[in-house]
Amino acid sequence: MDSRSRLAFMLLLIANTLVFVYSDNDENEYTPGPVTYNAKSVIVGGNPILIFSGSIHYPRSTPEMWPDIIRMAKEGGLNTIATYVFWNAHEPVEGQYNFTGNNDLVKFIKLIAEHKMYVVLRLGPFIQAEWNLGGLPFWLRDIPNIVFRSYNEPYMKHMKRYIEYMVNMMKAEKLFAPQGGPIIMAQVENEYNHVQESYKEKGTQYVKWAADMATSLYAGVPWIMCKQKDAPQNVISTCNGRHCADTFMGPNSPDKPSLWTENWTAQYRVFGDPPSQRAAEDIAFSVTRFFMNNGSMTNYYMVRIEVT
Numbered sequence: 535m536d537s538r539s540r541l542a543f544m545l546l547l548i549a550n551t552l553v554f555v556y557s558d559n560d561e562n563e564y565t566p567g568p569v570t571y572n573a574k575s576v577i578v579g580g581n582p583i584l585i586f587s588g589s590i591h592y593p594r595s596t597p598e599m600w601p602d603i604i605r606m607a608k609e610g611g612l613n614t615i616a617t618y619v620f621w622n623a624h625e626p627v628e629g630q631y632n633f634t635g636n637n638d639l640v641k642f643i644k645l646i647a648e649h650k651m652y653v654v655l656r657l658g659p660f661i662q663a664e665w666n667l668g669g670l671p672f673w674l675r676d677i678p679n680i681v682f683r684s685y686n687e688p689y690m691k692h693m694k695r696y697i698e699y700m701v702n703m704m705k706a707e708k709l710f711a712p713q714g715g716p717i718i719m720a721q722v723e724n725e726y727n728h729v730q731e732s733y734k735e736k737g738t739q740y741v742k743w744a745a746d747m748a749t750s751l752y753a754g755v756p757w758i759m760c761k762q763k764d765a766p767q768n769v770i771s772t773c774n775g776r777h778c779a780d781t782f783m784g785p786n787s788p789d790k791p792s793l794w795t796e797n798w799t800a801q802y803r804v805f806g807d808p809p810s811q812r813a814a815e816d817i818a819f820s821v822t823r824f825f826m827n828n829g830s831m832t833n834y835y836m837v838r839i840e841v842t
């Protein structure tokens with residue numbers, strides 16, 4: 535082992551110890567209840583928690599596969615599962631919903647709760663996610679005068695209807711942490727800073743509207759916006775990337791925690807691209823650095839853990 539490998543190995547040990555310390559004794563650690571936060575971390579049921587999360591997208595696998603995938607994530611040391619919610623899978627035709635089979639979101643979340651793990655629910659509705667139309671239903675394009683992801687009445691009307699529908703469904707099933715369920719945070723919009731400039735002032739208005747609309751639904755959990763430098767005070771701006779310890783400018787307010795919502799373990803490949811899997815050492819190094827720099831959440835995007 536050369537000195538670099540030794541360093542990487544030590545960092546991996548530190549990262550694993552962090553995971554171990556905080557995922558040990560999980561009966562005490564899984565404490566659904568009111569969710570608040572401060573600069574140091576998210577606080578669930580009165581307990582400050584470090585969030586070690588992995589992304590699993592329920593429609594990309596089957597209900598038969600979910601228990602094993604969740605169990606392996608747990609055995610691999612994670613205490614949280616993050617998922618996007620896929621609007622166009624749930625409402626393929628306007629007003630006609632589908633929550634069966636691979637789309638059974640409630641079942642997926644209840645399974646995660648059975649494993650005593652938390653959930654971060656990333657509602658979007660634009661989610662990108664290497665998914666058709668980034669999760670937006672095709673019929674939405676035919677709404678007269680619609681402009682996607684802008685301060686635009688037709689778009690906002692449909693977006694609000696969808697977000698409200700999902701939040702109400704989660705509430706009815708008592709899935710938010712203050713109700714005793716596993717959902718500790720929800721996300722509205724997604725990486726909007728990438729496109730915001732082209733919407734000019736309508737983009738700024740839209741971000742503020744989206745934050746106000748989401749928080750007005752009283753889900754009882756904090757709302758996040760990833761990659762949103764100017765996130766309004768009522769939501770938390772979070773980091774996506776490979777090296778958030780070095781690239782994240784911090785949440786945009788001193789009373790908010792530093793959260794890493796997508797820690798890219800690989801990059802998706804378009805035809806002809808070389809493999810892009812990151813080395814475990816590189817990931818361990820950047821996660822450790824992030825926690826050293828006040829981070830209190832990481833989310834492996836995506837996670838698939840083999841436990842032997």
Ligand SMILES: *[C@@H]1O[C@H](CO)[C@@H](O)[C@H](O)[C@H]1NC(C)=O
Nearest residue numbers: 593623632633634635636637
């Ligand atoms: C609902 O979605 C599931 C999963 O994609 C699919 O198998 C099923 O056929 C859909 N149901 C209807 C009525 O389209």
Ligand SMILES: *[C@@H]1O[C@H](CO)[C@@H](O)[C@H](O)[C@H]1NC(C)=O
Nearest residue numbers: 797799816817818820821832
């Ligand atoms: C993020 O993921 C990368 C790649 O999987 C890993 O090297 C790194 O340690 C992770 N960082 C955190 C904070 O989880």
Ligand SMILES: *[C@@H]1O[C@H](CO)[C@@H](O)[C@H](O)[C@H]1NC(C)=O
Nearest residue numbers: 573784788792826827828829
């Ligand atoms: C971490 O938090 C402490 C206390 O709030 C602060 O002084 C320090 O600058 C922060 N470090 C980083 C890297 O953000």
